[in-house]
Amino acid sequence: MHQTLNTTLxxxxxxxxxxxxxxxxxxxxxxxxxxxxxxxxxxxxxxxCIPSKALIHVAEQFHQTHAHSQHSALGIxxxxxxxxxxxxxxxxxxxxxxxxxxxxxxxxKHGVKVIHGWARIIDGKTVEVxxxxxxxxxxxxxxxxxxxxxxxxxLPLGGPIISSTEALAPTHLPKRLTVVGAGYIGLxxxxxxxxxxxxxxxxxxxxxxxxxxxxxxxxxxxxxLKKLGITLYLKHSVEGFDSTTQSLKVRDPAGEPLxxxxxxxxxxxxxxxxxxxxxxxxxxxxxxxSAIAIDAHCQTSMRNVWAIGDLSGEPMLAHRAMAQxxxxxxxxxxxxxxxxPVAIAAVCFTDPELVVVxxxxxxxxxxxLDCIVxxxxxxxxxxxxxxxxxxxxxxxxxxxxxxLILGWQAVGVGVSELxxxxxxSLEMGACLEDVAGTIHAHPTLGxxxxxxxxxxxxxxxxx
Amino acid sequence: MGTHVIKxxxxxxxxxxxxxxxxxxxxxxxxxxxxxxxxxxxDKATVEIPSPVSGKVLALGGQPGxxxxxxxxxxRIEVEGAGNLQESASAPAAATQATAAPIMPAPAPAPEAxxxxxxxxxxxxxxxxxxxxxxxxxxxxPLASPAVRKRALDAGIELRYxxxxxxxGRILHEDLDAFLRQPSTTSASVPGGYAxxxxxxxxxxxxxxxxIAQRMQDxxxxxxxxxxxxEIDVTALEELRVHLNEKWGASxxxxxxxxxxVRAMVVALRDFPQINAHYDxxxxxxxxxxxxxxxxxxxxxxxxxxxxxxHAEAGSLWSNAGEIVRLATAARTNKASREELxxxxxxxxxxxxxxxxxxxxxxxxxxxxxxxVNRIVERPMVxxxxxxxxxxxxxxxSFDHRVVDGMDAALFIQAIRGLLEQPASxxxx
Numbered sequence: 044m045h046q047t048l049n050t051t052l053x054x055x056x057x058x059x060x061x062x063x064x065x066x067x068x069x070x071x072x073x074x075x076x077x078x079x080x081x082x083x084x085x086x087x088x089x090x091x092c093i094p095s096k097a098l099i100h101v102a103e104q105f106h107q108t109h110a111h112s113q114h115s116a117l118g119i120x121x122x123x124x125x126x127x128x129x130x131x132x133x134x135x136x137x138x139x140x141x142x143x144x145x146x147x148x149x150x151x152k153h154g155v156k157v158i159h160g161w162a163r164i165i166d167g168k169t170v171e172v173x174x175x176x177x178x179x180x181x182x183x184x185x186x187x188x189x190x191x192x193x194x195x196x197x198l199p200l201g202g203p204i205i206s207s208t209e210a211l212a213p214t215h216l217p218k219r220l221t222v223v224g225a226g227y228i229g230l231x232x233x234x235x236x237x238x239x240x241x242x243x244x245x246x247x248x249x250x251x252x253x254x255x256x257x258x259x260x261x262x263x264x265x266x267x268l269k270k271l272g273i274t275l276y277l278k279h280s281v282e283g284f285d286s287t288t289q290s291l292k293v294r295d296p297a298g299e300p301l302x303x304x305x306x307x308x309x310x311x312x313x314x315x316x317x318x319x320x321x322x323x324x325x326x327x328x329x330x331x332x333s334a335i336a337i338d339a340h341c342q343t344s345m346r347n348v349w350a351i352g353d354l355s356g357e358p359m360l361a362h363r364a365m366a367q368x369x370x371x372x373x374x375x376x377x378x379x380x381x382x383x384p385v386a387i388a389a390v391c392f393t394d395p396e397l398v399v400v401x402x403x404x405x406x407x408x409x410x411x412l413d414c415i416v417x418x419x420x421x422x423x424x425x426x427x428x429x430x431x432x433x434x435x436x437x438x439x440x441x442x443x444x445x446x447l448i449l450g451w452q453a454v455g456v457g458v459s460e461l462x463x464x465x466x467x468s469l470e471m472g473a474c475l476e477d478v479a480g481t482i483h484a485h486p487t488l489g490x491x492x493x494x495x496x497x498x499x500x501x502x503x504x505x506x
Numbered sequence: 507m508g509t510h511v512i513k514x515x516x517x518x519x520x521x522x523x524x525x526x527x528x529x530x531x532x533x534x535x536x537x538x539x540x541x542x543x544x545x546x547x548x549d550k551a552t553v554e555i556p557s558p559v560s561g562k563v564l565a566l567g568g569q570p571g572x573x574x575x576x577x578x579x580x581x582r583i584e585v586e587g588a589g590n591l592q593e594s595a596s597a598p599a600a601a602t603q604a605t606a607a608p609i610m611p612a613p614a615p616a617p618e619a620x621x622x623x624x625x626x627x628x629x630x631x632x633x634x635x636x637x638x639x640x641x642x643x644x645x646x647x648p649l650a651s652p653a654v655r656k657r658a659l660d661a662g663i664e665l666r667y668x669x670x671x672x673x674x675g676r677i678l679h680e681d682l683d684a685f686l687r688q689p690s691t692t693s694a695s696v697p698g699g700y701a702x703x704x705x706x707x708x709x710x711x712x713x714x715x716x717x718i719a720q721r722m723q724d725x726x727x728x729x730x731x732x733x734x735x736x737e738i739d740v741t742a743l744e745e746l747r748v749h750l751n752e753k754w755g756a757s758x759x760x761x762x763x764x765x766x767x768v769r770a771m772v773v774a775l776r777d778f779p780q781i782n783a784h785y786d787x788x789x790x791x792x793x794x795x796x797x798x799x800x801x802x803x804x805x806x807x808x809x810x811x812x813x814x815x816x817h818a819e820a821g822s823l824w825s826n827a828g829e830i831v832r833l834a835t836a837a838r839t840n841k842a843s844r845e846e847l848x849x850x851x852x853x854x855x856x857x858x859x860x861x862x863x864x865x866x867x868x869x870x871x872x873x874x875x876x877x878x879v880n881r882i883v884e885r886p887m888v889x890x891x892x893x894x895x896x897x898x899x900x901x902x903x904s905f906d907h908r909v910v911d912g913m914d915a916a917l918f919i920q921a922i923r924g925l926l927e928q929p930a931s932x933x934x935x
Contacts, residue, residue: 445674472649472676
């Protein structure tokens with residue numbers, strides 16, 4: 044006999060989208076149940092954003108220390124460092140644990156019932172929990188199952204073929220790592236491994252790195268890869284892995300076969316909505332490619348069945364999922380809401396970092412908008428120099444007629460934090476004059492933001 | 507320095523009061539000779555008042571809408587030289603206003619208060635009047651901060667319909683406040699839905715409208731209206747009219763029905779002198795007029811006007827027709843002179859195609875009769891036992907029953923009917 048649990052809102056998936064929806068629903072007094080098969084926090088907290096940033100931090104510290112041991116311009120003298128990767132991973136795990144247990148505490152605080160187990164959809168209002176003889180009846184079903192790594196058929200995961208999940212929890216470091224895919228995941232991890240002393244090669248089928256960003260923006264990253272000694276194989280296609288020779292078989296742009304000897308292959312060719320494994324087919328929802336189709340309210344094609352986050356497609360970003368989750372909870376509480384951000388910032392934690400918010404010069408050109416595009420280089424920014432960073436710039440895109448800012452892009456050390464100012468200026472509907480007329484603290488990287496706006500207006504001060 | 511005073515001129519025969527319609531200058535303005543300073547109106551004629559001198563405006567004698575006595579002070583102008591104000595001619599300019607103040611008409615407000623136009627008063631009391639604003643296209647994203655967007659969603663407002671006053675058209679909290687206050691047809695959350703309206707617009711009744719209101723009220727209060735409707739077979743008349751237009755239209759101008767009606771009235775009135783008359787009910791005198799001056803009721807831009815076809819009894823069909831067209835155009839464009847707008851002895855009113863079946867015209871006092879024309883329409887009529895299609899038209903007329911007996915009125919209309927149904931008789935002397 045089934046045990047049946049009745050609730051108003053049932054959330055499948057405890058990642059950033061699901062847990063935020065649950066917290067907000069709890070705040071609004073909506074009886075909420077959340078089912079999570081693995082750890083709370085989802086990909087983001089466990090095997091994505093947070094662990095990768097932790098590993099990047101370790102790599103950067105190690106890299107810097109190593110640099111200091113090689114006649115540092117800063118006058119710091121240290122012995123060449125060594126790395127205890129087990130300790131590094133333990134430190135990272137500590138952060139992840141603290142965050143995931145924090146999520147559990149928040150959910151408890153807001154009266155959300157968390158069920159650990161794998162959900163299986165029966166119908167739009169009924170979900171079973173596998174192996175627990177438990178059935179949950181709900182009025183609203185929120186699907187927040189996230190995404191999973193895209194695998195390549197010729198490179199099945201296992202042994203030396205790893206995904207980002209394994210790359211973020213290494214037991215030992217390989218001597219040589221070949222990254223397949225020069226998107227942000229592949230480059231973030233590739234750079235981190237390189238800084239930890241691994242010989243890194245990157246294979247990319249398209250003609251340049253970070254192919255979704257414009258080449259002007261990715262140029263400083265390309266230079267950095269070169270400086271770090273990362274070998275790039277652009278326009279190379281992957282054929283498979285030969286375990287006897289420990290080599291990745293690729294074809295060069297001319298079609299000639301090439302064998303890249305490597306100890307590990309990191310497959311980082313993207314993520315796809317997780318639609319398998321919980322009987323989603325039972326709902327026969329309208330799809331948008333491989334994602335579930337949603338409207339501006341995150342409603343699926345079935346009434347009172349909602350979908351948020353990576354499951355609902357691009358952009359697959361935790362902060363988008365969180366905003367959607369919060370909104371859906373408010374909609375269920377009877378509020379009038381609509382998901383209509385002006386922009387969702389995208390950040391690459393490469394070295395240097397890269398931020399894109401809103402429209403790019405390419406976007407506005409395609410839309411036929413008459414725009415001013417102006418950039419201010421960090422080479423002219425005092426703070427950047429003190430951070431030993433002279434590459435990169437801040438770029439602004441604004442309408443020519445009323446100076447409304449449509450987009451910001453930046454590349455440089457530490458620019459990820461500028462995303463806050465960028466997104467806020469876009470959401471507030473700021474014009475060039477607004478940013479140009481705001482006093483930006485000196486000495487900060489943010490001055491380059493103000494200077495970019497000034498330059499767009501034709502009177503940059505420090506250029 | 508002297509002061510020149512322009513007094514309200516006597517612009518109509520025997521008219522004691524004139525309404526101030528509009529100022530074109532304000533206190534402190536420098537004006538030149540012949541510059542128009544104000545519009546004033548009497549008895550449906552609007553007259554421009556030019557300044558005979560150059561100088562600076564010191565004071566205005568009244569507010570638009572105010573009725574002023576002829577001869578009262580209209581405007582006071584500071585001029586080079588002596589001016590025309592005797593008592594202040596030798597006084598210094600500063601003292602001029604002080605000494606002159608007592609002679610200003612009693613209701614005259616302070617010069618500053620006289621300045622605002624009526625529009626300003628209306629605007630001040632109006633709740634919120636946004637500049638003409640067209641809703642954005644559905645694809646065009648309204649520019650607003652997240653806080654404003656959330657507030658709009660909570661209030662059920664589509665920001666698409668809200669005008670933004672911020673930079674680049676950004677919608678501010680204030681714009682939302684204004685939109686919420688606005689008595690709007692689009693405030694409902696569903697575009698195109700039926701929304702309650704709570705707006706009301708106040709329009710001051712001044713100028714021509716006030717004059718019309720007064721005249722209508724006066725006529726309805728004093729005249730004992732007797733209305734009489736008769737139908738007239740205008741088949742033959744229309745045939746004649748079409749024929750004349752075909753034959754003479756190019757050289758003499760097109761004829762409408764009105765000159766024929768005028769002719770019928772002229773001929774019929776010979777036997778009914780009591781209908782072509784003025785009744786002065788205060789003096790208890792009826793004046794029977796030999797001349798037939800036909801007032802032609804005309805819809806102008808601002809309201810009803812009645813230009814006068816003078817000596818219709820002496821005009822031919824074509825001369826009367828031409829004069830009617832000229833007068834109607836003049837009245838419609840506010841170009842009619844006072845003479846052209848006064849002195850009628852009987853009035854003809856027609857709404858043409860909008861004539862309807864029956865109307866109850868209001869007598870244009872001090873006249874005693876008004877003839878109203880209804881629409882011509884083809885109807886099945888019985889003629890010598892056969893149903894035939896005839897062009898039929900009603901005449902709806904009103905008479906001042908105090909001095910026109912019902913029998914006479916009916917006979918007068920029957921006479922007109924006879925003339926119109928046998929159009930040749932219109933021209934048989």
